Structures are given as structure tokens and as C-alpha cells.
Amino acid sequence: MTHAFGDFNINNNQLNWLSNYASPVYSKGFISPVNVYADYLGILTQNGFEIPITQGEFASMLVKVLGLQVDSLRAMTGGVYNVFGIRNSYIEVAMKHGFLNGIPVGVNNMLTREEAAVMIARAMELNLYKHPDIIKRITNRVFSDGQYISDWMRPHVYAVYRARYIDVEKDKSQRGRFIFKPKEAFTRAQAVKTIYKIK
Numbered sequence: 396m397t398h399a400f401g402d403f404n405i406n407n408n409q410l411n412w413l414s415n416y417a418s419p420v421y422s423k424g425f426i427s428p429v430n431v432y433a434d435y436l437g438i439l440t441q442n443g444f445e446i447p448i449t450q451g452e453f454a455s456m457l458v459k460v461l462g463l464q465v466d467s468l469r470a471m472t473g474g475v476y477n478v479f480g481i482r483n484s485y486i487e488v489a490m491k492h493g494f495l496n497g498i499p500v501g502v503n504n505m506l507t508r509e510e511a512a513v514m515i516a517r518a519m520e521l522n523l524y525k526h527p528d529i530i531k532r533i534t535n536r537v538f539s540d541g542q543y544i545s546d547w548m549r550p551h552v553y554a555v556y557r558a559r560y561i562d563v564e565k566d567k568s569q570r571g572r573f574i575f576k577p578k579e580a581f582t583r584a585q586a587v588k589t590i591y592k593i594k
Contacts, residue, residue, distance in 0.1 A: 400428070400436040406443035413438065413584055416591040425459050425590050426452075426583070438584050447580035451502030453511060454489035456590050457518045463488050494518055497547065508561065508585075509548045509577035515560050515589060516551035523550035537573060539566045544577045552577065560589050 403410055417436065420426050429437025429446070437446055458465065465484045483502045489495055494514045506514075516523065524530040530549045535541035537553070544552050552575060555561050562585070563573040 401434050402436050402438040405439045409443055410438055410584060413587060416588045420587050420590050425456050426587060445582035445584050447505045448583045448586045450504040450506050451483050451486050453506055453514065453586055455485035456586060457494065457514060458485045458488045460590050460593050461518060506581040507578050508581045509544055509552055511581035512555040512561060513548055513551040516554045521554040521558055523554050538575045539569050539572045540574055560592055
């Protein structure tokens with residue numbers, strides 16, 4: 396991967412750690428290069444910033460890694476299209492299976508980390524805490540930025556955290572607590588590692 400795609404050579408090999416995850420994910424067709432620069436997978440910009448993933452692409456990755464049937468939705472009326480007017484059958488499959496319930500749907504919408512957690516928890520059928528007061532206390536205790544997690548997304552965020560499908564940062568100022576960054580963009584690098592863990 397480090398020789399095939401220039402992303403892994405940017406900013407003193409900033410994403411070298413990702414190559415072990417990216418190789419099998421790319422080789423199995425779960426992610427495609429983004430034509431931002433020639434010979435780049437589309438993980439980092441030239442300035443070393445991680446590239447956010449779109450709702451449509453992450454839905455596609457989940458549908459592919461889970462082996463869900465796409466052709467079954469050809470009869471659907473309407474449809475979801477990207478900016479080029481191309482129908483995205485993968486996001487329709489994700490909608491059919493409920494991965495996007497409650498999330499504003501748009502192929503080119505950028506996902507937040509909490510929205511990605513909802514999609515992952517539903518795709519993996521993770522067990523969720525049902526009592527809103529309990530899960531609010533738990534997430535506020537575990538995450539130092541827990542107050543910024545959308546209330547209805549809290550069970551999904553906590554389930555995904557426990558299953559280790561999304562990495563979190565240790566809060567260096569508060570022992571035993573973590574930082575989730577719920578409103579920040581879910582990036583292609585993060586998505587690659589998630590898909591690797593699912594596969």
C-alpha cells in the first residue's frame with residue numbers, strides 16, 4: 396500500500412499504521428480510490444488532513460462487507476442519487492435494513508462520528524441500552540465530551556465503543572475517561588479500520 400498509493404508517504408508517513416488495514420479492505424473491493432490526486436487512495440490531503448467519508452460511500456462499504464443483496468431493490472420507486480445523478484443502490488439497501496433511520500439521507504452527506512456509530516451498531520446488530528437516563532449517565536461518565544452526543548444516538552455510540560469498532564482517545568486530563576468527538580467528521584481512514592474489524 397505504501398508504494399501503490401501516495402497517501403501513505405504524506406507528512407512523514409503519517410498513515411503508515413493504516414496500511415495493514417487498508418490492504419485487505421482495498422483488495423476485497425470494499426473501498427475504491429478517490430480521484431483527488433493521481434495514484435492516491437484518498438485517505439489524506441496533500442496537507443496531511445484526513446478526508447471525510449460520505450454517507451453514500453460508508454453505506455456502500457457496510458453493504459459490501461456484510462454481503463447484503465443489492466439487486467433486490469431494483470423495483471424501488473424513487474431512489475437516492477449522487478451529485479452526478481447516478482442512482483446509489485447501496486445506500487438504498489442500507490436504508491432498507493434500517494442503518495440510516497433517523498439520519499438525514501444524502502449520498503454526498505458527510506458523516507459525523509456519532510452518525511457512523513449508529514450505522515455500525517445497526518449493521519452489526521449490537522445490543523443497546525434501552526433506558527435513556529441510564530445510558531446518558533453511562534456515556535457522560537465514560538466520555539468527557541459525552542454531553543455533546545445526541546441523546547438518541549447515545550446507545551449506539553456506547554455499543555460501538557464497547558465493541559471497539561471506532562477508536563476513541565484517552566482524555567489525558569481526566570484519568571479513566573475518553574474523548575469520542577461525536578460531531579467531528581468520520582474519515583475514510585477511520586472507516587477503513589472499522590471495515591477491517593467487521594470483515
